[in-house]
Amino acid sequence: MTQIKYPTQRLSLRFFMLMLVLFLLQVGYGLVLSIQHVDPTLLAGVLNFNVVRAEHLNLAVMWIVCGFIGAILFVGPLLSGRDWKMSPLIKLLFFALIAVVIWNAFTLPLAERGIAGWWAGQPWLQQGLEYLEPGRIAGLAVLVGFAIFALVVLRTFPPVRDWNEIHWGLGIGACALMVVWMFGLFYVGRLDLQEYFRWFVVHYWVEGVWEVIHISLVGYLLVLMFKADVKSVGFAVFWGVTLVWLSGLIGNAHHYFWIGTPEFWQFWGSLFSALEPLPLVFCFWHIYLDAHTNRRPLDNAPAFYFVLGSVVLEQIGAGILGFSMTFALTNVWSHGTWVTPSHGHLALFGTFGMLGIAFAYYAVPIMRGVPNYDQRLGRLGFWLVLSSMLGLAFSFAMGGTVQIFVYRVLGQDWFGGEVAPAMGLFKLLLPLFGMIFAIGVGVIAYDLFTLGSRVKSPLTDLTRYLEQPLHEAPRWSRPLTGFEAGLWLMTMWIFGAIITLGLLSFNLARVRVGGDPTLPYLLAAVGYPGLFVTTLAFVSRFLASLEERASVRGVVPIDTSMPAAELV
């Protein structure tokens, strides 16, 4: 599609812009955190680490939700065959979101003075729980916001009997966002029970709700970009979602190993969450198939770059790294160390963050009326954030491996002791990669803010494709076959297995009693860099093959007047 079909699709633009602002803020807080890890006295007493971290996590949730709302607002009318109903409520939602963000910026720092705003047994200003830091006032405001959003989606969608899988995915997703949020809205005195319900929100949001929205949106974006068959995408969405729930429902048990809940969770958690990568492999495979259903050139490269990034980082961040630490015997070591944020950063930013950016890159040029925009900055931004996020994950994972050995095996002391100095090198890498990431985000935000108002480059991508003489594709850009994609995937999983064995090897008497770290260090030093380099190479290979399409012999040139793909 080259222009919007329904005027209310434009409501999504402000959410995409807000998403970028919040993303920039979140990255700023992240940079401060990474420097505070190196020098904990930085801003101590002014902006303590816990406050910066609360903002970092809170904004992460906020901008990802903002991206989801933007994406759903853009596709909703196409899926419904009519404009959004109750658009004033959507505008209200936008300002409410800004208000909540500002409110949190004032209430979260109260933690430095120990003010939670206890009233009627509940913390109203901030509650000091990881991922759920805001207090009841913000929590209830967000609940109302989700309720409004679910209402608007359900009122605008066609009658339920006309729903296809994408409607179901987004409809359930919008409602479940609200329902799952409620589990974080009450104070629990028992630590085990509190953690039990806290993971309801965190795990079921990510694994049960966001994942559903993610699969539906990726599916529909492929329909829009590649005219993928709706039936085929619907099949992928249904089985993707079902697999997510089949594995993720009891898979939540991997959070219940050590919080004071019974030992039997170790069995259920290890068993079912080992299945959690299945839907991700499935989704990964489908993007390969669906992106290859037609062999037209890529007319919006950055949008596809980020969709691919989202699916690939989901595969390695959530799938492979998640798998490596999901067994009780590996989790006992990775739990509570830097190994976990390696998984968390790749999975959360990769899967959900990149999807929001992909949709922004798809929708913003259309809304600004510049479908033939200069795509170079978008490509640059993608490579910057992808490679530096892999670098961050590497620093966390390697630092975490050292941390496990020094802290949990040798039982050495924390600050002033051995743990922080032992992790020193990797602590230093963190702000370094963080800086590159921040530059990447700056490039993306600048590009999307100013897209359409900048002077177009004389040689845009589209003309470049059309003017390029036909030639044989070089080896690196030859069409990617299913067999080759399978080999890449297998290589990633082999490195994943090495990582898993590395964590497992901490159980060996040689390591645990003898104090010899050679094996876990070696396996980590092979596994993590191997996985991340393979990932970079695969993304580069996949994109090269797609970029080359237009100039390969025998391919029909681009049809710029592609009609909007619709589902209704």
Next chain:
Amino acid sequence: MSCKSNGVSCETPRRHAALAVLSVMLVIFVALSVFSFIGARGQVTPDTVSYSSYDADSGKRVFQAYNCMGCHTLVGNGAYLGPDLTKEYANVGPAWLAAFLPSAGSWPTATAVGMQLKNPDQLADTKIADIEAYFKKFPGAKTRVDRRGGHASFMPNLPFRKGEIGQLIAYLKYVSEMNTEGWPPQIKVEQSAIQTTALHVAAAPASTAAAQPLPAKAADRAARGAELVKDLGCTACHSTGSDRVVGPGWGGLYGSTVDLTDGRKVKADDAYLVESIRQPNAKIVAAYSPDVMPAYDNTQLSDSDIEAIVTYLHSLGTVK
């Protein structure tokens, strides 16, 4: 997926089967969850744990109010800037925590921990008044005192209110009593495998200060006072300049006029300074809270010790 019989896609029964399996899993999950929290399991709950008169639930509220989880992990969940606190109470005990928390920016000395052994809450809870016995029961406290006592820590000073420290200790006690299925993993490494530790362990700082007689000369007295305030950990809260750390700074304090919370003004003379050490709650400086500083009676600090400290404070400068 396009095979059809009787006009019904064979995809439909497959989908129904998948949803049925999902329902079975939901039932399993709910059953496991219910079983996890029934009383028969014997997991400790916060209402059954207290530290002296403080209950663990209030402590949990304090823990959340300061967002401790934003730097530390508890049962492994939280942030990774500071150490995990799951077994903190069992490791260092209430006296070390009571000595550390009010002035978290500095690690407590053996004397400061010893002072907390006389704290009635601590005595009521552990029944230990002897520092050697305490260190035996809570070996982590000894390691920390030996290695870092008196040095700066990376934790910021937090403005704890009356009772909050006792409540936090009660909460950490509850958490350390929880059965966490063997996490964090027990340390099994042979001590011979750790080469680094031995190099770092320094001898315990001498805590024999209280036994020495008071030197006659003022300069010697001030030197001894300086030694005492370091040993007692006073400088964890008081700066020798005029800036605020936890308590007021000492620089230029002697002889100055101090504003109190009740609006009165007093001169910081010898009598005022002695009273502020013996009974810190008697006169509270404006903008500071009571019950933060421990009281030092004459079993803890002799009159001559106090005189030495006051002489030292005098040496830090006066207001003309």
